[in-house]
Amino acid sequence: MRPAAHTRRPFKEDHQVPQNLDAAAVRAWCAGALEALGRERADIDAINVYPVADGDTGTNLYLTVESAAQAVEAVFAAHETRADLPEPADTVRAMAHGALIGARGNSGTILAQLLRGVAERTGAGEPLPAALRRAAVLAREAVAHPVEGTILTVAAAAADAAEAVAEPRDTAAVARAAYEGAGAALDATPGQLAVLGRSGVVDAGGRGLLVVLGALVAAVTEEAPPVPAPLRHGPLPVPEQCAADGPAFEVIYLLEAGDAAVARLRARLDVLGDSLVVVGGDGLWNVHVHVDDAGAAVEAGVEAGRPHRIRITHFASAPAAAPAPAPAPDQRAVVVVVPGEGLAELCAGAGATTVLARPGEPPASGELVDAIRRAHAREVVLLPNAAELRHTAAAAADQARAEGVRVALIPTRAAVQGIAALAVHEPDRRFDEDVVAMTAAAGATRYAELTVAERQSWTSAGVCQAGDVLGLIDGDVAVIGTDVTTTATAVLDRMLAAGGELVTLVLGDGAPADVPVLARLERHVRDTHLAVDTVAYHAGRGSPLLLIGVE
Incomplete structure (x- = not known):
């Protein structure tokens, strides 16, 4: 028999609380969630058995919230010289954007989408119940094959409980109800997901979400965070068996792409692997998938748009396995x-x-x-x-x-x-x-090439004449110039506007011999784009005029 549900500390009912999430409350929420996850991430890691028993759910949630909190602090830092606080809408959107760009792992990616839903509704002035419902809906839509007994179930239960509160603009009462509903749903997860029941644990992602909701309660009530649910239950007798094997790699990247391209990407990645979660919108997405062919998953992102911040993790098949012997020279x-x-x-x-x-x-x-x-x-x-x-x-x-x-x-x-x-x-x-x-x-490398136009032609950058120097970025003409150095400088500035750490320059045999092209470009990068390194090569015979890579 499962143990009785946990006991939580009673809330104060007479405390005066804000009726909506203001900027200070969002800041306190992020800081409190980060602190709480910092305390509990090792314990959450220890119960992580689904979708992959790799022991990193707590860490991934912590890193995701850390990115959200940094984005919120950046908004406040911009107001340090002013007497007013940031707008609540700006603060909550910064929280969601920070989580999106810093999302880690399956649960972190879903949490980023939950925060996006909260930002959509509260940023528009709607009450917290509507925000929590939107969060739960968006998160479920982002997962290719939703499974009950996970963070999605806990999020939906939190929204259900929030919507049952008589006064939807009583933010404190709504936050408390959402926390209580999420806690009850979390307690039930071992009976919904076989692997949890066999292991005698609650869902790790759901537990992390409960911690985040507890920090929300503390932020809007100014009370101590609620006492969380127990991490473990007794094993449950369930007939299903867990799959012995799964995909070898976890692939995560940010993607700049339109909605139609992302829809095609979802379909392709769904065939390649599992644990597919694609979150975001407005041209910026966070893609998470488990696959055997990591290269194919990255290639799918390249075809859909511009992937960057690519992270590929190899799931260890046996944590205690002895290291493989070094390969022979011709291996x-x-x-x-x-x-x-x-x-x-x-x-x-x-x-x-x-x-x-x-x-x-x-x-x-x-x-x-x-x-x-x-x-x-x-x-x-x-x-x-x-x-x-x-x-x-x-x-x-x-x-x-x-x-x-x-x-x-x-x-x-x-x-x-x-x-x-x-x-x-x-x-x-x-x-x-x-x-x-x-x-x-x-x-992680964007690419560009300089070539010389052979004839007058229409391009995506306008009309070029024969002899013009064309700068192609990711295969499309982006700059039309009259000399190599000026055109290459314009191409570099465009590419580095999106960020970069290393520039690779490969000069072919078509560049003018009397112009130190590489030296000028290296100096331009050094003087204009701080903290960006360059490496240059003379390729010579038969090579393109100039190749540029930005990592």
Whole structure:
């Protein structure tokens, strides 16, 4: 039999409280939630058994709320020299935005969507019950396959209890009711989800949400936080069995994309893996999925828009497993497709086997298979470095696998992405870990190229004339100029406006010999964009005029 429900400290009923969430209350809520999760994150980690028993739910929720709290503090810092407080709508939206950009893990991503729902309604002046209902609805819609007995169930119960309060604008009463409803729902989760019942624990994500709601009660009542529910129950007899295996990787990234592209992305990722959660809106999304093919998940994001802040985590198959022995010298190789002999020499110098792609003559799958064979390795990482080579590279990888070679295809779309991947390649690492690191480096790299227009033409940046220098960012013409340095400077400024830590410059053989292009561009980055490092290469023969990568 399950133990009786926990006892909570009674609330003061005569305390005067704000009738709506003001800026100070939101600030206190964030700070209180961060402090409470900091105290409890180890305990929440310890009961994390769903959807993956990786023991990080408490930590992920803490990091998500930490980002939300930092965003709120930034809003207050902007008002330090003024007598007034920030607007409540600005504060609650900052909280939601901070959670979105800092969301970690499955539960952290769902919490970010819950806070988005709260921000939508309270920012528009609606009472807390409407905000909690919107939060629960948005969070459920964000999850590809909702499961009862999780944080979604607890959020819905909190909304139900809040809506039952007679006076919806009595924020204190609503917050208390939501907390009580969430606590009761959390107590019931072991009976709803088999893995929780077998383990004798409540849902970790739901427990984290209860902690956040407790901090809300404390913020609007100025009382001590409520006493939380117990973490563990006795095991329940349930017939279902847990799946023995699951996807190997957790992939998370921020994505700049439109609604239609995100709808297509959801459908594609749903086929690739599970635990899919896509939250956000207004052009900025946080994507979370568990997959076996991390590269395919990142590639799906690249096709949908611009992914960044990519994080890929390899789920350990056995926490106590002995480390894998270091591979033999011929255990692993990297095969890379490059546009030009100069780049081929550059990549070969880094230890890669290269395949030359000449203008208008992309390599066939047979050439890639020959290169894989030529590498004489049991494990191969394949970098096609062009979007149009994706299917060709996939066919080559399949053929090589049929011959007994373990091949990982990282869907690089440009040579600078391949260079970024090659820069973090470590053959002494385990294969999966090496592929994860290389995929993350490539996916975090935006790319640009300078070329010379051959004729007058319409472009996305306007009309160009023959001989103009064109700056293409992620494949689209963004800048039209008359000389290499000025055009490249404009391209760099556009790319770095969205942030960046490292700029890679690869100069080909078409640049004017009497102009120190690389030196001027490195100086511009150093003087204009503080804390951004640069690395430059002379690629020479057959290489594009100038390649730019921003990580």
